[in-house]
Each structure stands twice: as structure tokens, then as C-alpha cells.
Amino acid sequence: MIAVLKQKIRPQQLEVFLNELTATGAIVYPVQWGEQSLVVTSPLSSAAVGVLDRSPLVESTIDTGSVFQLTSRCFQRKNTVIHVGDARIGDGSVAIIAGPCAVESREQVAAIAELLHGQGIRLFRGGLFKPRTSPYSFQGLGFAGLDILRELKARHRFVIVTEALSERCLKELIGTADIIQIGSRNMQNFSLLKEAGGAGIPVLLKRGLAATMDEFLLAAEYLMAHGNSRVILCERGIRTSCCHTRNTLDLSAIPYLKEQSHLPVIVDPSHGTGRSELVLPMARAAVAAGADGLLIEVHPSPADALSDGHQSLTPDLFRRLVEEVDRVAVAVGTRLTRNSPPF
Amino acid sequence: MIAVLKQKIRPQQLEVFLNELTATGAIVYPVQWGEQSLVVTSPLSSAAVGVLDRSPLVESTIDTGSVFQLTSRCFQRKNTVIHVGDARIGDGSVAIIAGPCAVESREQVAAIAELLHGQGIRLFRGGLFKPRTSPYSFQGLGFAGLDILRELKARHRFVIVTEALSERCLKELIGTADIIQIGSRNMQNFSLLKEAGGAGIPVLLKRGLAATMDEFLLAAEYLMAHGNSRVILCERGIRTSCCHTRNTLDLSAIPYLKEQSHLPVIVDPSHGTGRSELVLPMARAAVAAGADGLLIEVHPSPADALSDGHQSLTPDLFRRLVEEVDRVAVAVGTRLTRNSPPF
Amino acid sequence: MIAVLKQKIRPQQLEVFLNELTATGAIVYPVQWGEQSLVVTSPLSSAAVGVLDRSPLVESTIDTGSVFQLTSRCFQRKNTVIHVGDARIGDGSVAIIAGPCAVESREQVAAIAELLHGQGIRLFRGGLFKPRTSPYSFQGLGFAGLDILRELKARHRFVIVTEALSERCLKELIGTADIIQIGSRNMQNFSLLKEAGGAGIPVLLKRGLAATMDEFLLAAEYLMAHGNSRVILCERGIRTSCCHTRNTLDLSAIPYLKEQSHLPVIVDPSHGTGRSELVLPMARAAVAAGADGLLIEVHPSPADALSDGHQSLTPDLFRRLVEEVDRVAVAVGTRLTRNSPPF
Amino acid sequence: MIAVLKQKIRPQQLEVFLNELTATGAIVYPVQWGEQSLVVTSPLSSAAVGVLDRSPLVESTIDTGSVFQLTSRCFQRKNTVIHVGDARIGDGSVAIIAGPCAVESREQVAAIAELLHGQGIRLFRGGLFKPRTSPYSFQGLGFAGLDILRELKARHRFVIVTEALSERCLKELIGTADIIQIGSRNMQNFSLLKEAGGAGIPVLLKRGLAATMDEFLLAAEYLMAHGNSRVILCERGIRTSCCHTRNTLDLSAIPYLKEQSHLPVIVDPSHGTGRSELVLPMARAAVAAGADGLLIEVHPSPADALSDGHQSLTPDLFRRLVEEVDRVAVAVGTRLTRNSPPF
Incomplete structure (x- = not known):
């Protein structure tokens, strides 16, 4: 109630x-x-x-009549639109958030920034802290990479999306990050959710590895009950018994979540497939199903990426994606948000 | 080899x-x-x-270099196009196969036939034999419904798709059916696959309840090794731990299967979601991802359907689906196959 | 009702x-x-x-108060005991059914028969028809192997368990088989279930690849509604996202099924793990959880087996299994059914 | 290396x-x-x-020859035995850790303490911080409950096991907790793992909701690489498409983990089934499969529990469990660790 x-x-x-x-x-x-x-x-x-x-x-x-309160469409009929910098997410158009899996170097970030800039895309995502399955895998540049993101922001007016792995990490990122990502492995890290509820900046919440819709929305409910109304839901595939893709991208989550909730829903076809050749068709499909945006991994040279290279797009494929997704967006009555450069 | x-x-x-x-x-x-x-x-x-x-x-x-032989894109580079009656599946356009879950009566079939006719759709699917989880659920009209399908075919020149549950059943349907459906629960009914390999008519093979891509293609390989080169693969969702939909529709199967195999790939968003309000967005998404066709359940009055009513579209929703899917098809460089009535 | x-x-x-x-x-x-x-x-x-x-x-x-009728413990309170030859399944003791995945030759069967004989085990399982994922894998000896099973039966008074893949196959096996196995891939082959309902001999029904308990019991309900009250349920693992075993053996199915139904429940740790070194601990666990029996794959030389060699026990391991399982059976208040040779 | x-x-x-x-x-x-x-x-x-x-x-x-280093059986052949207070885990006997899902009150804890005491069990688990799916569910007493655990420890010499949800939480619990639990939802909370690596007390690490064995062992590897060699692995069921139990308890994990790693492996049949009537058979099965211990939820009055009451044992059932598990332990060549009261 x-x-x-x-x-x-x-x-x-x-x-x-x-x-x-x-x-x-x-x-x-x-x-x-x-x-x-x-x-x-x-x-x-x-x-x-x-x-x-x-x-x-x-x-x-x-009375929303369910376990959901603040996330429920019964509480707020109209869509939540998230304003951050000059960007908007959830306003009916399709937003693209793009960048490398991990921030690796100034040069890498500059190359990607230029690519995004040329495509009129201003939501840049890059990880400083990487939640890696093995302690022996590249863990990200950590705070050492903060300057790289700060420069990017200062020079190009990009909106910066980056992941927080812990409460402490979150505090350090405030001021640089414009949107905090909470990753799949932390979707039910309730301490982090409570802290991010008070962070004062939007949160991009990724669906857990095998999370149901109820669990996903209740994780968002934690953020909202703790004070943060600017939550972006991100479908990124779930773990199933099928192994031709890294995860099984569950696009039905888009119309389902939009029916149940007023929050914007974006899709990550990079993690959702784990294979760059499947990213384009699934990005088109996500937009056709009504997604408010896409989260795309791109790398100047995927083969040399320190993490997730096999699912990162080359610049050429990324430009093709933008073009194809735009056409599908128009076909379903919307359009891709692109700022005319220089933005 | x-x-x-x-x-x-x-x-x-x-x-x-x-x-x-x-x-x-x-x-x-x-x-x-x-x-x-x-x-x-x-x-x-x-x-x-x-x-x-x-x-x-x-x-x-x-040498195809894999466990796949006849289904492999390494064996045949160009797409298999299936001609049946005046219809074609896999020729680059998007085919719609539609009809009720089960044939219930002459009146029901006539109402749906008229709807399809009006939309220029000539692939009619209706089940006489229903594979039901419980022996106490409606099992279909059985052979008693054959006449209804025969009349439909004679009067409207529909291409008839119907399911065979066993070798015996298959034999009785030959002559009436133009395309035999092998359902998810029978995807690894190898006796039926061998028999359908010699049936002489195309087979619409649905992905098993939790089948991997390898298992799906090897089931098709059974059909082909036993002499049937006219196989249509149908993604219909898999069983996962997520329950907001009846099954989890795995659209990544479309680009994956089309990369691995030359066979046409269609999608069943009705079983793939189990909820009529999710059928439209997922149908659009399937076409955006490159599907060669759709399998859609429609019923003049879904609430009165003897099976699967909750996932059947009303005639109005079906007309809207055709329109929306057509727009997405054009956006991805193809179009919906529609015959100008009267066909 | x-x-x-x-x-x-x-x-x-x-x-x-x-x-x-x-x-x-x-x-x-x-x-x-x-x-x-x-x-x-x-x-x-x-x-x-x-x-x-x-x-x-x-x-x-x-009124059983549920979707289950004849399989329900509400219909029949006392356990169903299946008498076949001199053997009993479901009488409170633990039955072992053992044999090779596939009947390969007279010599192979004779070696296994001798092993079982020495252990006082009289339920022999061997497949003539193998449901193989690929058409290019060994499909079993087929009817050519029937004589081998007949001789085994005649000479050693073994109770013969063998799989039927189709209605036609079922008819041919009657007379030789004492118990018909319906495999996981056919658990929802409703034509076969109906036919086996009228077969007049007990049916060993394996749980489907990803079947729920409801689906499993309703498949048994098909057998019973069609006239066969002698059904043995067999848990053999389900498909999950975990891959250290071939399937995830769900031992909770044992107490659950025995609570819901009066039918005997056995466990197949060979398919349930797919790795011979895990068969023993899981066999012990199954008996500790209350299983009425075990289905064990054994081969004189697993490395040379034409199918499933990696999960077959050597004779030595099999003898150890019998010994260990017996001790656990006694600890949970029952015992292993063993006939003093010569039986 | x-x-x-x-x-x-x-x-x-x-x-x-x-x-x-x-x-x-x-x-x-x-x-x-x-x-x-x-x-x-x-x-x-x-x-x-x-x-x-x-x-x-x-x-x-x-060179362990794999992605595992410190957790690998190739690095250390002999089993890791964890000494904590007078208790030992992994020494070949079966340890029982028991207690309520959540610490609710002095009275509740005293009643359970007396029960455990009477059974010679000295490993007490009770949660102060509960990771609940919904923000509107009881979140645990939090630090307010610390005194209750401290008194319990002082009076009865219990070894205290309790869950840490975050790095901050972990620090506050040091001094009171003897073993820190890291729950399923935090199995890949890498910040917490790193912190717990330096905590100086043993960690009970629960398998993630849908974690593979590799992910589970690599989470333990995080703890060990960060300095903590006293890690207890806890199988608690995984999420699958089957819903007759809360999770699917994967007992094959026991022999598999013990083959791959030298760490002790315990089993939580309470979460692993979610139904008190299935806890006993699965506890017996776990011990038969070779578990080093059990984690059991018990409550003086399960129907009144503030969380997870449906899976908590009554005192009577708990006593029966101890007795039954002991018999199975003896049958597999080990025994239950029980201290003769007063301990």
C-alpha cells in the first residue's frame, strides 16, 4: 500500500x-x-x-494489488522518462548506450568515443571494475581509469555509464559516473541496491543470471523504496540449458516488463548472445519488440580486447547496427535517438 | 562424409x-x-x-567437417526453398502459417479460413491430433476432422499443415495434409522422424521442449537422411526457469540456424509466449531477426477454445499482426508473402 | 472423479x-x-x-481432488507392488535392474548375465532399439538382437527389460520383453503411451528430459487410463544449465513421487550423471532417499561399448556398487533384493 | 601456476x-x-x-593443469580440515550445522540452542541479515541481534555461523561470528569475496542460484587467492525448470567437488528442497553421497517463523533427522560428529 x-x-x-x-x-x-x-x-x-x-x-x-509498489504500472500509469545530461531514456525513442566491455587505455577509449561521436551517440559505457568469474582474469583498471572517463566526459559531453561492484566502489564513482550500472551478478546484492537507492543518479539494473521477472522488478523496487526513482531495466539474457549462445536472450521480457512497470527497458544483445555475429539480428529484434534502448559492446579491435572480445562489434559492424536498428525503429513507429554531431 | x-x-x-x-x-x-x-x-x-x-x-x-551432413550450410550454400501448392517458404519473403490450435468444428474452421483469405494468407494450420499433457484434456477431433480439412482445401486452395503424432497417424494424413507438423514432444521420436523422412511431403519440425541447436539439427538430419529434403525448422521456445511466459522464445536460434543450415526457419510466438498480448511484439521481433515465417494461433473466440485459448489471437489482433509484421519485414529488406484475394 | x-x-x-x-x-x-x-x-x-x-x-x-486420478495416492493408499516373473518391484526392498546400454553381441550379453547371476540379480536390461541423437550413431541391433534376449531368458530365467521406440516396435517385443521401457524422449509420445497402456506387461517409464513432476505423473496416468496399472517411474536426471554431469539427477523426485503416488520409483544414476565415477555415490544416495530400485548400466569393457561407455560400470565397480548399496539399504530399514544363485 | x-x-x-x-x-x-x-x-x-x-x-x-589453482586437488591431495572452536569440518565425519533461518528473539534462539545441545550439536547458524527478494519482507534483526548470538556463544560454547551481506557487515560480524556465510545471491559478489578472503575466519560459501561447478570453485578460488584457506563449499540446489521443489538439489556436486577439490563439501537440504517433508530423505541422501556435513533449518514453531517456515524442521523432526543421518553415515563408513552433552 x-x-x-x-x-x-x-x-x-x-x-x-x-x-x-x-x-x-x-x-x-x-x-x-x-x-x-x-x-x-x-x-x-x-x-x-x-x-x-x-x-x-x-x-x-x-493499492497496487500486488507485491510491487513503486515499480508497478498500477502506481504510475505513464512511462518514467529518465533525463541525464542531454540524453533521455524511456521517452518513446530508442537510445543506444555503447562502449567497450572494459576501459583499457586512453587510446582505446578515444577511438570508441570518436566512433560514437560520428554516429550521434552520447551514452558511453565502459567498465573500470569487472566482475570476472576467475580471480586470474583481468579485473579492470579500477580507480586508475577514472581520469580517462573524466576526460572523456569533459571533452565530449558524453553521459558516462559505469559499473559499481560494491558500496565503497559506488561512492568513489559518484561525480564521474552519470549512470551507475549494477551487473547481473549483483542484481540481488541487496546492500548495494540499498546504497544505490540513495546515490542520487540513475541506475541501470541488469537482470540476474537466472532471475525471474518478479525478482528483477523487486530488485528495482529495492532501489525505488530506498529513494531512487530513476531506474533503467536491462534484459541481458538468462542462463538456460542451451549453449549455442552465452545466455538465452529473453526478448519477451520487454513487452512483459513494459506492461507491468512504468520503467524503461533496454536490451544488451552483446551479453545476451556472446557472439558478435548474432548481435545485429538480436538488436533489430529487441527494437521490434519495443525496447527503449540497447547496450552494445564495441571495440576498435575486438581480437585484442582484454575481456569479452568475441561479443564486441568492430566499428564497421557498429555503424551497420545503428543503420539497421534505425530502420526497424521507424517501422515500429519510433526512431533512434541521435544527436547531430558536433553535440 | x-x-x-x-x-x-x-x-x-x-x-x-x-x-x-x-x-x-x-x-x-x-x-x-x-x-x-x-x-x-x-x-x-x-x-x-x-x-x-x-x-x-x-x-x-x-566433407562438411562436422556432425551435420545434409542439414549443413557447408553441404549446400544456397537456401532451401520449399514449394508447396502455390506457396513458398524460405524464398527470402516472410510466410505466415495460421489457424486454430485444434480443429473444433466446421464453423470454427470456416470463420478462420475467411479471416486468412481476407489477409491473403494461404497456409492453414489446424490440429486433428493434439498431444496433451493430461489424458483428461481434449485430444482433438482425430480422423473425424479430416473431412473438414479436405473441404477447406478443396474450396479455398489452402495449403494444409497438420500434426502427426505417430507413424500410423502420419500415413492416414497423407493425401490431406500438404505439410506434416512434428511437434516439440516428438522432436526426438526417431521412429516418427524416419517414417516422415519417407513421407514425400514437407515436414515442419518444431524444436523440442529443451532441445539444443545440435539436437534440433540432428532431428532434421534424420528426416533428410531418410529421404526428405523439404524440412522447415520451427523455433517455439524452450523450457527455462523463467515462468512469466509458457516457454522462453529463443530468437537467437533464427540467425544461428540460418548460419549453420540452409533450411528455412520459422517462429511460433503463440507457444513461445503462451500469452496473446505478447504474440505481436514477439512476431515483430522474429521477423526483425530474420525469420522466414511465422506460425500463429488464431481463433474466432479464444475464450471458448478447447485448447490453448489464452495464446490465440482474436481476428482483430491477427489483422493487426499482419500489418505490423509487414512493416518490419520491409524495414529488414523483405516483405510478407500475401496473395491478393481471391487466390 | x-x-x-x-x-x-x-x-x-x-x-x-x-x-x-x-x-x-x-x-x-x-x-x-x-x-x-x-x-x-x-x-x-x-x-x-x-x-x-x-x-x-x-x-x-x-474424488482425488487433483488432476491425477489413477496415479494418485489419494486413490490408492497402499504401494503398488509389481510382480514380474519371480521379481517384485515396489515391495519395500530395493531392486536392481542392470545390463548394457545396448545389446551388442551374444558374448557381451553372456558376460553381463554371468556377472548379474553371481550377484543374485535377475532383472536384465538391454536395448535393441537405441534412440540416438544423431542418425549416424549406432542405432542398436534391432530385431536381429531379439534371439539373444530370448536365449538369455530361457537359460537364466532373467526378467527382460527393453525399450520400445514406437507402437510397431512394442508389438514385436511382446513375448520376449517382460517389462517395456519407455525412454525419456518418448515420455510424451502419447501414441506410444496409449499403446503401452494395452500391452499387458509392466512399463518402466523414464522421466522426460525436462519434465515436471506433473507431466511425469500425467504420462503415467495415460498408461493407467489406457489399462495398464503396472507402471514403474524412473528418475534419470533433467536437463539444466549445469554441465559437470550429463543430466542433473533430481533425487527429491523420489520422496515427492512416493508421497503423491502409489507407484514404485526407481533411479537411473548412469544417465543421471553420465560419468561412471559418480554412479556409485548417486546410487547410494538414491537408496538413502527411498528409491524402490536402481537401473544401472554395466559393460564387460566400457571403453569398447558402442554407446554410453563413459557411464557404464566395469564388473568390478558393479560388484562394489551392489555391496555399498546393500549397506545403505539396511541403514534405511530395507534391503537389496538378491536371489541366492543359482536362481 | x-x-x-x-x-x-x-x-x-x-x-x-x-x-x-x-x-x-x-x-x-x-x-x-x-x-x-x-x-x-x-x-x-x-x-x-x-x-x-x-x-x-x-x-x-x-602446475595444476587447469583454471583452478589453490582449490584444486592437484595442488593439495589431502582433504582440508577446518578447525573452529572444538569443531572440525572435513575430517571424515559428518558435521551438522543447524539453527533458524533468521534470529528472531532470545526465546527462539534459546529453544533451538537447547535442542541442539541435547543432540550434541555445536555448530549454530542463525541469520541477522537476510537477503530477501522483496524489500517488504522481514530483513532480519540486523546488528540489534548481535547480542543474542554473543550470549549464546558465551553460555553454550556454540560455534556461530552467520551471513554477511556486504563488506561493512562482514567487519561488524568479526568477533562474534566464528564462520561467515556467503549466501547464494552473493556467490559472485567479488568485492565481498575479496574482503572475506582477508577476514581471518572460515567462510561457508553457498553455491550460486544457477552456478556451474567451475563458477563455484572459482568463487572459492577468490577467497583463497585473497588469503583465506578455510573455505567450506555448500551445495544448496540450483534453479531449474522444475518446480515441485524450491530448488533442484544437485547431490552429484558432492562427489564431483570432492574429486576436483580438497575443500569440505556440505549440503543444505532445507533450501535445496524448500519443503520440510523432503528435508529428511535428502539429508540422508547427501550423507550417502559423501557430504562432509549438513546445514539444517530448525525452528521451535515453523508456522510462526518470520522467514522460510515451510522448510524449517520442528524439533521432533530434527531429532529424527539426526538419528537417521547417523545410521546412514555409519553405513558409508563414517559417523556423525556429536559432542556428549554437556559439551
Whole structure:
């Protein structure tokens, strides 16, 4: 249950009210939603209903009728549009976020920046911290790479997307990152979700390795209940018994999530297939299915990449992707967001 | 290894040759491939290679370098195009096969036939024999429904696609069916595959419930090794740990199969999602990913369907699907196959 | 709903009654259950209930409260015990069924027969027809191997278990086979299930490649509704995303199935792991979890086996298995069924 | 490659050596292993091999021949035995770790403590921080519950096992916890693994929701490369397409892990089934398959549990489990570790 509070409530009044609710055994989150102050309460015992009914602070209540509260389309009918820098995600057009799996060097980043710039793409993703299955694999440049991203941002006005692996890491990235990525392996790292809920910048949340839709949306709910309403959901494939691709990209998640939730949904066909030759058809398919954007790995020389080279596009393939995806976007009544360079 | 035989070989010569090969321990299939006589031999011991090398009947040999022989793109570079009645599948355009899950009555079939007719669609699919999980669910009209399909064919020149559940069933359907469907639960019913290999009509082979790509192509290889070169592969979703859809539709199978094989690949978003509201976006996505066709369940009144009503489209939704899919097809450089009515 | 009929009903009366029930839209199976005549009716509309209530033929009705009827523990509380030859399966002791994956030769079968004989094991399993993923793999000796099994039976009084791949195949095996195996790939081959329902000999039904418990029990329900009450359920692992074993052996199926159903449950750790070094620990575990029996692949020389050699035990390992399993059986309050040779 | 260093190396020498190795592009971990100083280096370029060959600090090198280094049975043949308090895990006997899903109150903990005490069990597990799918579910008592665990430890000499959800959390638990649990959702929380690598106390690492054996062992490798050699592996079921249990308990992991690694392997049948009636048979099966221990959820009143009540045993069932498991342990040549009360 979501209680919409009246305006001009004194902090002390609010505290008393929250304590009363908590005393019923409910879990309670006060949330600022645009202009409105909300209190999300669940589960809803009769005692908790009583408190809500009696309280003079409550203007109205919203029952979403499900385990989802703030992520639910029943709570907010209209799509959430995320503004970050000059970019928008979820406004009906198709956004492309692109970059290397890992930031490797100034030269590598510069080459990719130029490519993106030429295509009118301004959402740059590059990892400094890489969650690698083996401790003996390249772990990313770490904070040593922060300067590279800062320069990129300063010079080209790119919006920077980068992954945080821990609460500590997250704090260090604030100021440089414009959007924090939470990776699949951390989708249910609830400490990190709570921290990112208070980060003040948008979060790109990737679906867990074998996560159901409920688990995915409830991970987003953690972010929102902890104060962050700017969440981007990213389908990136799930683990199945089929092995011709690295993961099985579940495009049905797009229309399903958009039906259930108001949050924007993007797709990562690079991890979703693990094979560069399958990235283009799956990127087209994602847009045809209604995705709000794509997350694409590109590398000036995939064969030399320190991680995930087999799924990274060459610059040529990337330009072809942009072109093909644009045509499909138009066919389904939208378009690709591209800024005329120089942006 | 595929051996291409010389022309004008006497049956007795061939028999001796095949016996020699079999004596080496190899499994051997003589196959007629268009004008050419082939012999597929596997596995290839040095003894078998010796027989092939020495035989005066062998014109040339083709090594596909994999477990796949006749299904492999290494054996045949160009796409297989399947002609059936006036329809073509795999010719570069997008074919729609549509109809009810089960043939229920003359009235139901007539209503759907009229709908398809109006959309210029001539591939009609309807099941007489339904493979149902429970013995207490509607099992289909059985042979009692054959007349309904025969009339449909006679009156409207529809190409009839219907499922065979067993060798016996297959024999009875020949003459009425134009394309035999082998369902997911029978993808590895090897007796049925062998029988359908000799059926003389095209086979629409659905991917098994949790089949890998190798298993799927090797099931097609059974059909081809037993003499049927007209095989249509149908992706219909696989069983995974995710349950927001009936199955997880694996669209990456489309570009993957088309890379590995020359056979046409179609997609069944009805079974692949199990929910009518997801059928349209996934149908668009399938075409964007390069599918040669779609298999769509439609029913005049889905709520009254005797099986699979929740995934069947209403006539209105079906018309919308045709329109939307056509636009995506054009965006990816192809088009929807539609016959101008009256066809 | 299961209706227990009164004794001494004339065929004509029964026919009228069944027609009345069918006319309500219900699916109806008359079944002989020991001394009793039953009619299973589902789904149960109010019209069908009316027919049952009014009919003078009905002595009593049993409502299992689920989709399961004849397989349900609610229908029959006591365990089904299957008597075949001198052997019993499901009587509280642990039965071992063993043999090669495929019957390869007289010599191979004789060597295994001697081994089993020495261990007091009299359930011999060997495949004549092998469901192989590739048409280019060894397909089994086929009917040519029937004589080998017949001799084995005649000489050693073994109970013969062998797989049927099709209805036709099933008919040919009757007379030689004592128990018909229906393999994983055919668990939902409903034509074969219906045929095996009328076969008159016990059926060993293996769980499908990715089958749920419901699907597994409903496949058994097909056998029972079509007249065969002697069904043995066999857990043999399911397909998952984990690949250190050929399949993931789901031992929780044992207590679950025994809770839901009265049918005996055996386990195949050979297919369930695909690696001979894991067969012993998993066989012990299966018995500790309450299995009624084990299905074990053994070969005089696994390295030379024409199929599945990597999962077949050597004679030495097999003898160790029998010994270890026996100790675990005793620890859980049962024992291994062993006949003192010569049996 | 693992390099065993000579004794009495000066810190400065070591630093130069490590820098040389790192300069070759290798990832390098210095590790203290009992009395020996090791350096683990991977991947192994020819340049890195050169450094190892030339260095006067290296006494010998060990090539495990795989991606695993410190976890590999090739590195250490004998089983790792973990001593903690008076308890031992991995010494050939079967250890039981038991307790509630979540610490709820002094009374609840006291009741369980008494039960365990009476059974001679001294490994107590109780969660203060619960990783819950929904933010609206009970999140555990948090640090407020620390005192309860401290008193338990002081009064009864229990060995305390509790879960850490984050690096911060881990630090706060040190001093109270004797063994830190890292849960399934955090198996690939690499920041947490690195921190726990330096925690100085044993880690109970649970297999991830859909983790392969390689991923599981490489997560343990993170702990070991970061300095913690006392790692307990815990199989707790994986996510599959089968839903009669909460997870599919993969008991084949026990013999597989014990073959590949020297680390102890325990099993959690509570999460592995999610249903209390299946816990006993699966606990027996785990021990029969060779598990070094069990992790069992028990609650004085499961129906009132704030989390996971459906999978918690009652005290009566728990006592029965101890008895049954003991019998199976003896049958497989081991025994249950039980301390004669008062311990």
C-alpha cells in the first residue's frame, strides 16, 4: 500500500506516524516522489490499515494489488522518462548506450568515443571494475581509469555509464559516473541496491543470471523504496540449458516488463548472445519488440580486447547496427535517438 | 562424409558398394538430392575412406567437417526453398502459417479460413491430433476432422499443415495434409522422424521442449537422411526457469540456424509466449531477426477454445499482426508473402 | 472423479452409461482395477456429476481432488507392488535392474548375465532399439538382437527389460520383453503411451528430459487410463544449465513421487550423471532417499561399448556398487533384493 | 601456476619479484599457506614463466593443469580440515550445522540452542541479515541481534555461523561470528569475496542460484587467492525448470567437488528442497553421497517463523533427522560428529 501524504508535515509528526506503522509489524519506507511525499507499507495487516485510516497525515492511499509498489504500472500509469545530461531514456525513442566491455587505455577509449561521436551517440559505457568469474582474469583498471572517463566526459559531453561492484566502489564513482550500472551478478546484492537507492543518479539494473521477472522488478523496487526513482531495466539474457549462445536472450521480457512497470527497458544483445555475429539480428529484434534502448559492446579491435572480445562489434559492424536498428525503429513507429554531431 | 555418385549406376552395383561401406562399421544412407544420388557415410573410419577412394561409383566427396551432413550450410550454400501448392517458404519473403490450435468444428474452421483469405494468407494450420499433457484434456477431433480439412482445401486452395503424432497417424494424413507438423514432444521420436523422412511431403519440425541447436539439427538430419529434403525448422521456445511466459522464445536460434543450415526457419510466438498480448511484439521481433515465417494461433473466440485459448489471437489482433509484421519485414529488406484475394 | 461400478453389469448397460458421460463433454476411461471396474471421468461438469449421481451402475465415487486420478495416492493408499516373473518391484526392498546400454553381441550379453547371476540379480536390461541423437550413431541391433534376449531368458530365467521406440516396435517385443521401457524422449509420445497402456506387461517409464513432476505423473496416468496399472517411474536426471554431469539427477523426485503416488520409483544414476565415477555415490544416495530400485548400466569393457561407455560400470565397480548399496539399504530399514544363485 | 617460495625472503625482494611478474601482464597473488609462502600466477605467458624460472626466490613450482589453482586437488591431495572452536569440518565425519533461518528473539534462539545441545550439536547458524527478494519482507534483526548470538556463544560454547551481506557487515560480524556465510545471491559478489578472503575466519560459501561447478570453485578460488584457506563449499540446489521443489538439489556436486577439490563439501537440504517433508530423505541422501556435513533449518514453531517456515524442521523432526543421518553415515563408513552433552 502506498500512502500519499499531505503537504507540510513536520518531521516530528512524520516520525510518530512511521513509528506507529512499524509497530504493527509492517516494513515502511518514506519516499519522495517528485513533489509528493509517500510512505510505502507492506505487508498490510489490519493494524497497519487502521493506522493509515486514522492518520490525519494521509491524503490518499494507492493499492497496487500486488507485491510491487513503486515499480508497478498500477502506481504510475505513464512511462518514467529518465533525463541525464542531454540524453533521455524511456521517452518513446530508442537510445543506444555503447562502449567497450572494459576501459583499457586512453587510446582505446578515444577511438570508441570518436566512433560514437560520428554516429550521434552520447551514452558511453565502459567498465573500470569487472566482475570476472576467475580471480586470474583481468579485473579492470579500477580507480586508475577514472581520469580517462573524466576526460572523456569533459571533452565530449558524453553521459558516462559505469559499473559499481560494491558500496565503497559506488561512492568513489559518484561525480564521474552519470549512470551507475549494477551487473547481473549483483542484481540481488541487496546492500548495494540499498546504497544505490540513495546515490542520487540513475541506475541501470541488469537482470540476474537466472532471475525471474518478479525478482528483477523487486530488485528495482529495492532501489525505488530506498529513494531512487530513476531506474533503467536491462534484459541481458538468462542462463538456460542451451549453449549455442552465452545466455538465452529473453526478448519477451520487454513487452512483459513494459506492461507491468512504468520503467524503461533496454536490451544488451552483446551479453545476451556472446557472439558478435548474432548481435545485429538480436538488436533489430529487441527494437521490434519495443525496447527503449540497447547496450552494445564495441571495440576498435575486438581480437585484442582484454575481456569479452568475441561479443564486441568492430566499428564497421557498429555503424551497420545503428543503420539497421534505425530502420526497424521507424517501422515500429519510433526512431533512434541521435544527436547531430558536433553535440 | 557425403559421396556424390556418378550417373547411371546399376542397382546391383550400388548394393555392393553400400554393403562394402556398411561392412566397415559405418552407418550409411543413400539419398536422392534433386538430380544427384548421394551416399552419406558416418562415422568415417580409415576403412570407410578406403572404400570411398577406391570405388568407381564415386564422382566426388564433400566433407562438411562436422556432425551435420545434409542439414549443413557447408553441404549446400544456397537456401532451401520449399514449394508447396502455390506457396513458398524460405524464398527470402516472410510466410505466415495460421489457424486454430485444434480443429473444433466446421464453423470454427470456416470463420478462420475467411479471416486468412481476407489477409491473403494461404497456409492453414489446424490440429486433428493434439498431444496433451493430461489424458483428461481434449485430444482433438482425430480422423473425424479430416473431412473438414479436405473441404477447406478443396474450396479455398489452402495449403494444409497438420500434426502427426505417430507413424500410423502420419500415413492416414497423407493425401490431406500438404505439410506434416512434428511437434516439440516428438522432436526426438526417431521412429516418427524416419517414417516422415519417407513421407514425400514437407515436414515442419518444431524444436523440442529443451532441445539444443545440435539436437534440433540432428532431428532434421534424420528426416533428410531418410529421404526428405523439404524440412522447415520451427523455433517455439524452450523450457527455462523463467515462468512469466509458457516457454522462453529463443530468437537467437533464427540467425544461428540460418548460419549453420540452409533450411528455412520459422517462429511460433503463440507457444513461445503462451500469452496473446505478447504474440505481436514477439512476431515483430522474429521477423526483425530474420525469420522466414511465422506460425500463429488464431481463433474466432479464444475464450471458448478447447485448447490453448489464452495464446490465440482474436481476428482483430491477427489483422493487426499482419500489418505490423509487414512493416518490419520491409524495414529488414523483405516483405510478407500475401496473395491478393481471391487466390 | 473415479466411479467404482457395481459387479455384474451388462456390456450394453455400460455402453449407455459411458455414452451419457461422454455426451456431457467429459473424457471418459473405463478401467479394470484388480477385481473392480472403474470409470474415470474428467473434467467434471455439473452435467457429468448428474450422470454419475443418477446412474444405478455406480457403487461409489472417489474424488482425488487433483488432476491425477489413477496415479494418485489419494486413490490408492497402499504401494503398488509389481510382480514380474519371480521379481517384485515396489515391495519395500530395493531392486536392481542392470545390463548394457545396448545389446551388442551374444558374448557381451553372456558376460553381463554371468556377472548379474553371481550377484543374485535377475532383472536384465538391454536395448535393441537405441534412440540416438544423431542418425549416424549406432542405432542398436534391432530385431536381429531379439534371439539373444530370448536365449538369455530361457537359460537364466532373467526378467527382460527393453525399450520400445514406437507402437510397431512394442508389438514385436511382446513375448520376449517382460517389462517395456519407455525412454525419456518418448515420455510424451502419447501414441506410444496409449499403446503401452494395452500391452499387458509392466512399463518402466523414464522421466522426460525436462519434465515436471506433473507431466511425469500425467504420462503415467495415460498408461493407467489406457489399462495398464503396472507402471514403474524412473528418475534419470533433467536437463539444466549445469554441465559437470550429463543430466542433473533430481533425487527429491523420489520422496515427492512416493508421497503423491502409489507407484514404485526407481533411479537411473548412469544417465543421471553420465560419468561412471559418480554412479556409485548417486546410487547410494538414491537408496538413502527411498528409491524402490536402481537401473544401472554395466559393460564387460566400457571403453569398447558402442554407446554410453563413459557411464557404464566395469564388473568390478558393479560388484562394489551392489555391496555399498546393500549397506545403505539396511541403514534405511530395507534391503537389496538378491536371489541366492543359482536362481 | 603456483610458485613455492624459499624461506626467509626479505619483503623488498618479494616486492621486486611480484612487480616483475605483474609486469608480464600476469595476475599475481602472494598467499601464505600454512608454513609456506606461495605466489599464484595466471595466466602464464612465456615472459611470466621466464621470471619464475630465473628467480632465486622460487623453490619449486606446481602446475595444476587447469583454471583452478589453490582449490584444486592437484595442488593439495589431502582433504582440508577446518578447525573452529572444538569443531572440525572435513575430517571424515559428518558435521551438522543447524539453527533458524533468521534470529528472531532470545526465546527462539534459546529453544533451538537447547535442542541442539541435547543432540550434541555445536555448530549454530542463525541469520541477522537476510537477503530477501522483496524489500517488504522481514530483513532480519540486523546488528540489534548481535547480542543474542554473543550470549549464546558465551553460555553454550556454540560455534556461530552467520551471513554477511556486504563488506561493512562482514567487519561488524568479526568477533562474534566464528564462520561467515556467503549466501547464494552473493556467490559472485567479488568485492565481498575479496574482503572475506582477508577476514581471518572460515567462510561457508553457498553455491550460486544457477552456478556451474567451475563458477563455484572459482568463487572459492577468490577467497583463497585473497588469503583465506578455510573455505567450506555448500551445495544448496540450483534453479531449474522444475518446480515441485524450491530448488533442484544437485547431490552429484558432492562427489564431483570432492574429486576436483580438497575443500569440505556440505549440503543444505532445507533450501535445496524448500519443503520440510523432503528435508529428511535428502539429508540422508547427501550423507550417502559423501557430504562432509549438513546445514539444517530448525525452528521451535515453523508456522510462526518470520522467514522460510515451510522448510524449517520442528524439533521432533530434527531429532529424527539426526538419528537417521547417523545410521546412514555409519553405513558409508563414517559417523556423525556429536559432542556428549554437556559439551
